[in-house]
Amino acid sequence: MIAAMRFQLSAYARSTRALPPVLALALLLGIVFSSPLGGTPAEARSGALTAIGDLAALYFPICAWAARGLLDTEPDAQRHIGVVAIGRWRAMACGFAAAFAFNVCLALIAGAVPLVEAARSGVRTSQLLPAMALLPLSALAATALGALAGRAIIHSPGRSILVLLGIYVADLLLGLGPLRVVTVPMIEWMGAAGRGPSAFTGALPWFALRTLAWAVLATALYARLRRTRA
Amino acid sequence: MRFNQVAFRYRRRAPWVLRDVTLTVPRGRIIEVNGRNGAGKSTLLRLVAGVVPPVRGGVGDRPPSVGYAPERFPADQPFTARAYLGHMAAVRGVPAARIGEWSERLGFSGLLDTRLPDLSKGSAHKAGLIQALLAAPGLLVLDEPFAGLDARTRAALPALLAELAAEGSSVIVSDHQGDLRSVPGVVRWRVEDQTVHEGDLPEEHTVVEVILPRSQAEDLVGRLKADGYEARLR
Structure with a gap:
């Protein structure tokens, strides 16, 4: 399984498809941290938590996009070869795990910035660590959405992007109403x-x-x- | 390996590609799959290899190690041939030394450091064959393996497949061009009318004119009929 994951991650890293999500994350981090977290340690802690909450919600579509891109880097015929080589379930699990591993790397990058900024303002890292759990969890849900929008499920690229963005927007909108319990609670954790x-x-x-x-x-x-x- | 009442279609409400296919894949034999374009040969091969599961019916006793080379090798991947085959060897858990062995046999050694997208169609096809052969498969499924190959490899491939079959592998090959005609003992499957028939394609008939004295004509017609030919006097 490790070899199959390494193969997919290697193909994704060598292609140009990996770059746009990384650049989008860099842009998001630049916007979120364009101003200081706060003057006092208490303000800085509060500012860091707000930043983590916002990041976990706003980088969700970036992670979904990255997962879709990683899975779609593998041509259809190569996916067929992979299914024959290691079996349907293992091939599917390897692709999903590789996409999640890439998104965990994005989560580490996204999480490092508020930790460093908070530490510079005198906030202990341990006070923020529970909140950091949101980042990989958000990445996991986003990986599942990206996989659902991948070419193996939706063949048309245009329809695939519509489904990905549509589900993200629907999740945000449903998060404002009584059906919020069925959503990834992004609106709620930001609030x-x-x-x-x-x-x-x-x-x-x-x-x-x-x-x-x-x-x-x-x-x-x-x-x-x-x-x-x- | 057995197919039991297998039926397949690509989508719900789409027409059936194959229906009621019941057959046994013999061990240690080469099976040539033929049929017209669009008859369902590639679909049958995908079902045999396990790329797709049957919509109805069942497939049982598939060997644990299966090699599969699709009709078109996916050359649009950001690797050299060596790196790609190295990854495939690692995925299959076989030593990387096998890449050199099979590359040598298929005349591919000089192209191992070429990027996959830069390979010619025939060379990319060889890369697809090598990845399928890496794991010493108990079942080898090759979709149009002779297409685009150079004359030397094309001539060598039947003997190589016969060798694998002699070692116990089941080798299933779709072939339009009759490259396996020279190999003895090939089992033939014909995909037609949404199902699979075992046996050769019906041979094309022709008319032979024989000119001889009228007195001997009836005798010759009788002898030809006795030998099983359709013969008549005009």
């Missing part, structure tokens, strides 16, 4: 981060559980659809 450290930390397990559940369901749907698709 909680803005209300302060105690509100954010108290709601974090609920946010994490819902994000994880969304990711598991989306991954199960992806696996179900891949079962019959070449």
Whole structure:
């Protein structure tokens, strides 16, 4: 499995497809951290939490885009060869795991900036670490969305991008209403981060559980659809 | 390996490509799959290799190690041939030394450091064959393996496939051009009317004119009929 993941990551890194999501993340980090987190340590801690909450929501479509790009780097015929070489389920799991591994790298880059900025303002890193769990969880849910929008499931590139962005926008809009429980709670965690450290930390397990559940369901749907698709 | 009442179509409500296919893939034999364009040969090969599962019916006892070379090798990948085949050897868990062995046999050694997109169609096809052969497969599925190959490799490939079959592999090959005619003991499958028939394509018939004295004509017609030919006197 490791060899198959390395093959896909290597192909993605060598192609130019990996660059646009990285540049988009750099742009996002530049915008989010264009002003200081805060003057006092308390303000800086609050500012860092807000930044982490915003980042985990705003880099979601970037991670989904990256996952889709990584999976689509493999030509259809190569995907068929991979299925024959290691089996349908393992081939699918390797592609998904490779996409998630790349998105975890994006999460590490995204998370490093608020940690460094907060440390410079005198905030202890340990105070921010629980909130950092949102970044890989968001990346996992985004990987599942990217996989669902990949060419193995949706052959038309235009329709695929529409589905990816449509689900992201629908998730944000549903997050404002009574159906918010079925969403990745991005709107809610951004709001909680803005209300302060105690509100954010108290709601974090609920946010994490819902994000994880969304990711598991989306991954199960992806696996179900891949079962019959070449 | 067995196909039991296998049916396949690419989408719900799409026409069936194959229906009620029941057959056994014999071990240690070469199977030539033929049929007209669009008959479903590539689909049959994908079902045999396990690229797609049947929509109905079942496929059982597929050997654990399967090699598959698609009709068109996916050359649009950012690797040299050596790096690509190295990755494929690692994925299959076989020593990288096999790349050199098969490259040598297929006349590909000089192209190992060429980028895949820069390979000619025939050379890219060889890269596809080598990756399929790397794992010493119990089942080898090759979709149009002779297309685009140079004359030397094309002449050498039937013997190579016969060698693999003699070692116990089942080798399934779709072929339009009859390159396996010289190989003895080839099993032939014909894909036609959404199913698979075992046996040769019906041979084309022709008319032979024989000029002889009228007194001997009836005797000759009788003898030809006795030998199983259709013969008549005009």
